[in-house]
Amino acid sequence: MNGDKNILSDEAIIKLYFDRDETAISETDRKYRQYLFSVAYNVLHNDADCEECLNDTYYRTWNAIPPNVPKILKLFLAKITRNLAFDRYDEAKRSKRIPAEISDSLDDFEGFVSTGKTPDEEMEAREIGRIISDYLKHTSDKRLYVFISRYYFAMPVKDIASKLNCSESSVNKEIKAIKSELSQKLNEGGIDL
Amino acid sequence: MSKKLFIKSVGQIDDELLERFNEIDNRLSQKQSYKPLILKITAIAACFCVIAGAMLAAIYSGNDTPQIPSTDVSDALSVGSAPDTSDEPKPPIQNDGNYVIGEDDSVFIDNYDKIINDPTQSGSSNEPAYFWDMAYTNGMLVVASVEDFMPDTYCYPGNYDSKWGYRVLKLRVKEVIVGENVPDELYYLLHGAREPDLREYEDIIFAFRQAGVGETAIVNRDKKRVEAFENLVFDHTMEGSVIAYNGGKCDISLFDKKGFEGEKNHFLKYYMQGEIQNEYDCPVKQNNSLEETVEALRAYASNNASPYSNHRFVHETDFNAEGSKEVFKYVKPFENGYFAQREFSVDSTRFVRIINGFFTNESFYLTTNPYEQNEDSGVRFTEEDIKNAPDIGRFIANLDYDSLKPPHTENADELELGSRCVMGKYVKHNGKVYAIVRIYWTLLCDDWSYVEDDMYYVVNADGSGTVLERDELCGLIGNDGIICSFPYNERSEVIYE
Incomplete structure (x- = not known):
């Protein structure tokens, strides 16, 4: 079963971004994947879309840090994911695939x-x-x-x-x-x- | 304004609001009894009535005795007592440390808590863990007789005002239909709306939907004290979970008794008399003998379906991951100590070990949600740990609450007590077991703000307690959820509704 051993601190993860160490992304995923997935899922209700959303989040984060230094990494990521998810929602709505919760x-x-x-x-x-x-x-x-x-x-x-x-x-x-x-x-x- | 514009606009709110949200979310996520201070205006007049004194006086008086003949229970409470091998039925263990087990380890000893937690709200977390249609395991199915029932009404902490409460029945198990290592006697929580005196029936089939022991300590509401029971197995008695037999034949007079009447027109009529056929063919038929019914239930349960139910339960077998199966084996009732089943949801559950009625940091989170992962706290309490664990309950019971002042609050004497609660938890860290007691206060200021304070004890083997500050405690047990992080002397807003 999974525990939370050896999960890096936010500071350590941000430092990886600054050092342009690509493990920054895997560490971000390890720490925040579940949370970010749920952020995306609440909007999209589709795992394939959520996966793409997460990948886009990591890509954008990689490009944003540096120069940005997130005050709270979790929020920084959640904001990106949320906005991406809503963009996809908008797209899905246009093609008439409307997820339940956000419509509710x-x-x-x-x-x-x-x-x-x-x-x-x-x-x-x-x-x-x-x-x-x-x-x-x-x-x-x-x-x-x-x-x-x-x-x-x-x-x-x-x-x-x-x-x-x-x-x-x-x-x-x-x-x-x-x-x-x-x-x-x-x-x-x-x-x- | 279009919906799309609204979504976009919400996305533009200030970051500081998201930070504030994050702080609140972190607080809510911590496993402690602290809750936002929300006062109901109508109850303000009563809110400062402190019942702790009355409760404490009752706790250790030792004057009241249960209806069931008691033996000297002091050994039963002491750690490492020899198992009772006498043939006499064991009485319920009276906890002479009159502590109240609250949810999330806490002990609320002030009336004030009744305002914070409204037990009449449906979905309140003060509801004890129970299964409805979400049973995760087979539970247990037994044939038993009711030997006796407690005269008092019981409840879970925080549920003092609940209309019904529960009654406790003492059962003598005669045959196990589903379940392993089921003890010969069980204490069964029966909903207070139901008639408890079922002694006229020779045999009763009981279906326990709870996997095992939820809590071993519950509150005797009448005597305002906690009673810890060995082998308490509770249930929210659902339709069809109690079926009576006399002379080997089904006795439907049960369905004329208080609280069982609804089943007469539904469970009896539709399922036992077979007026309705559906995909969940009920194996309990009115005209079958007890023996035939037991065999039918055994066969039905062996198909991993829940017995005679018109609902499909989420079942232990839904948890297919290898790790999940191991956990269910490990936490099986009566196998490795007691585990409470907490945090029910539609697709997940958490098992937490309890020792002497208090939670520990040994826990397992199991989920069938594909977007989540199982979690294992990684902590394991051994038999030796359990045997040697200092008695938190006894320590709390001996605390002189009135003499304890919030140690970090300036001018604490000038502020009005809002609430006070005591909580305990066993934490195993780096191979060592710590018995932690935390006392938490809220104090009201003149301007309707409030401050919080807390203090921590580590209970020693000899029953004494050592006071530690947060950072000292953190050095011992790591950053366990029992350690709060709110700043001392910082005022917060009282929220009225």
Whole structure:
């Protein structure tokens, strides 16, 4: 059975990247594969796509470090994986292979977000991201945790409840509150729903 | 705003929020009793009622005796006592160290914990581990008679307010249908909604869905003390898991008893009387004799299916990896000490060794999820380790809680006690066994923030305890999950809902 013996520290792994030692990738995979796979899987629900996502993550990480020095390697990787996964999700949606969970999580916002398109999505995304950040900065730990688990990492409600050691209805209550509060915040920020 | 834009926007949130998320996630992942402090406003008035004093007074009073004749139990609690070879039925062991085993090693000795953990919520982790449709093993199937039942109601720690609780039946095993090394007597947890006095039935077939012993120590809710039982095998009695016989014939009067009525119209009608045929042909038929039923169950179980169930259980045989099979053999009930089955999910489980009612760092995580891997803590407690382990329970019981102050908090005397809990764990590290006790406090400040504090003991062989700071303890046992990392004197927000 597998244990966690001899897993390198984040600092040691980052040093391998800086030394351009290719074992950096295998060490990253050894330490974070399971976690990153689950990040991708929550969005894609397809192992082949997840595998490709992971490979792309490692490729991008190899190119990003140096010069970047991740503050928290796990988050650095998760962010890359998450974004790649959503890009693939977008592609899959276009070819009508829609995974369940992310659709479910976005369905939380049914009636909240439209299906229309707007121009300059990158700029808009940054602006909306700023508003969401402002909102989350002043919210409780629990609410933050639920928001990021659900909408950043597309975790199922059941898993969030399990992690928080509470019931699913409690998590759903948080989601409802998030919808209400965030909706108000976005309206105040002039964001058209 | 399109959904795609929303996803993109969420991806643009500040890194510091992800870092904060990561910190919370790390805290949640640690295996300790610390939980976010969430107060229910309606309960604030009651939240500072400390029951520890009452509990401690009861613990060691030794005045109450169980209904079953007791013998001197002090030897039973001492480490390394000789096995009892007398013919007398063994009484339940009263734990004269009145510690309460909480989830995740913790002992919650304040009412406050009732606010933090709401046991009425479904899916609460205060629910004891149980199987529903997710049994991972064959469990055990026996023919037994009920010799006696405890007069009191029992519960798991944190579940004090649960409506029903449990009753404890003492069973005399007559025949084992499925299972190995099953002892002659078992203590069986019966849901409190069910009639416990089943002594009128000569024989009862019991199906235990739990692989083995979940906990050996549970709380006597009426007497507010912990009782540790040898061979406690619990079960959430599912439909069809208790079938009664008299004179070798099925006695369906059982289904008129309190708590069993629902089975009359369903299990009896559809399965035992055969009104419904489905792919799970129930081997228990009303008109069959006890002997015929036992043979039918044996045959049914030998096909690795769960007996007379209308649900397909996840089964021990679903764990096909070689390592998994070894683990199931190792943790088999009554083979190598006691293992609790923790962290159930739809496709995985964890076995953790318990010694004297406290968890250890010997654990196995088994999964059928192809994206996960089995885990083995790598720790093995030997018979000698178990025999010589210092008694955490007795140490905790002798602690004078009121005289202990949070040692790292400035002005602790001026702050209001929010909660206090005590936890214990056996940790084996570098070949040595350490009995660790941790006391944890939350203290409320005037501005509705709170601070946390903790202290650690290593229990010595003579029953005394040595106080260690975190870094000293870490030097002994490595960075085990029982050691917290929250900073002392740092205020956190109290979250109301």
